Amino acid sequence: MSISIHPIQMGLDTVYIIKGESVILIDGGDPHKLNVFQEGLEKASINPKDIQLIILTHGHWDHIGSAKDIKDLTGAKVLMHQKDMKFLDETYPSQPPGITPWGKVIIALLKLYSPLIRIPSFDVDIIVDDEGISLTEYGIPGKVIHTPGHTWGSLSVLMDSGEIFVGDLAMNKFPMRLTPGLPIFGDDIQVVKESWRRVLEMGAKTVFPAHGKSFPVDVMREAVMISS
Ligand SMILES: [Zn+2]
Numbered sequence: 001m002s003i004s005i006h007p008i009q010m011g012l013d014t015v016y017i018i019k020g021e022s023v024i025l026i027d028g029g030d031p032h033k034l035n036v037f038q039e040g041l042e043k044a045s046i047n048p049k050d051i052q053l054i055i056l057t058h059g060h061w062d063h064i065g066s067a068k069d070i071k072d073l074t075g076a077k078v079l080m081h082q083k084d085m086k087f088l089d090e091t092y093p094s095q096p097p098g099i100t101p102w103g104k105v106i107i108a109l110l111k112l113y114s115p116l117i118r119i120p121s122f123d124v125d126i127i128v129d130d131e132g133i134s135l136t137e138y139g140i141p142g143k144v145i146h147t148p149g150h151t152w153g154s155l156s157v158l159m160d161s162g163e164i165f166v167g168d169l170a171m172n173k174f175p176m177r178l179t180p181g182l183p184i185f186g187d188d189i190q191v192v193k194e195s196w197r198r199v200l201e202m203g204a205k206t207v208f209p210a211h212g213k214s215f216p217v218d219v220m221r222e223a224v225m226i227s228s
């Protein structure tokens with residue numbers, strides 16, 4: 001079964017529509033971006049009602065912001081890891097610790113902006129644990145895997161054909177990074193690297209980050225080796 005991949009830029013976050021026998025969505029974008037999402041669907045000739053599942057890679061505000069609006073539009077189920085459910089209870093979104101010096105600067109700036117951010121609340125239909133789940137029953141040849149480190153409940157989606165959608169387990173976009181590599185902020189960089197070592201053994205070939213363009217997984221092989 002082949003798949004097609006349709007990215008939509010929803011503010012800081014790029015969300016990905018994956019079309020196989022059925023359609024799923026990875027991530028929910030910045031808040032108030034439903035119109036951009038609908039334009040993206042039209043361009044890709046995808047009917048919103050065909051989307052069966054919305055997988056939130058993690059609970060940061062720029063990945064869950066429009067989840068409620070998209071859920072209302074599509075009727076899709078929302079899936080998240082149990083350890084990131086806590087983000088849904090926050091009045092103002094918290095920001096993760098900076099890892100690199102530049103990451104610390106970005107986080108300090110984001111903290112000033114946090115009180116202005118409001119996330120419309122929504123229900124999570126499928127809460128996964130560290131085992132993850134197969135996507136076969138959703139008509140997609142792939143699986144959801146637990147890849148902690150950026151947050152404790154971070155998920156990635158690995159296709160049988162080697163594409164991997166990693167949320168913020170890697171970054172490839174200014175102002176975060178100039179070249180693809182490890183995240184510059186997150187809960188635990190050592191755990192990020194452990195997740196990458198597992199992913200590298202699972203046959204991933206092309207990395208699709210939530211911030212920036214896709215790139216070959218060998219970049220991460222080097223990044224994990226150099227900085228271990
Ligand atoms: Zn994040």
Ligand SMILES: [Zn+2]
Pocket residue numbers: 013060062063168210211
């Ligand atoms: Zn992010």
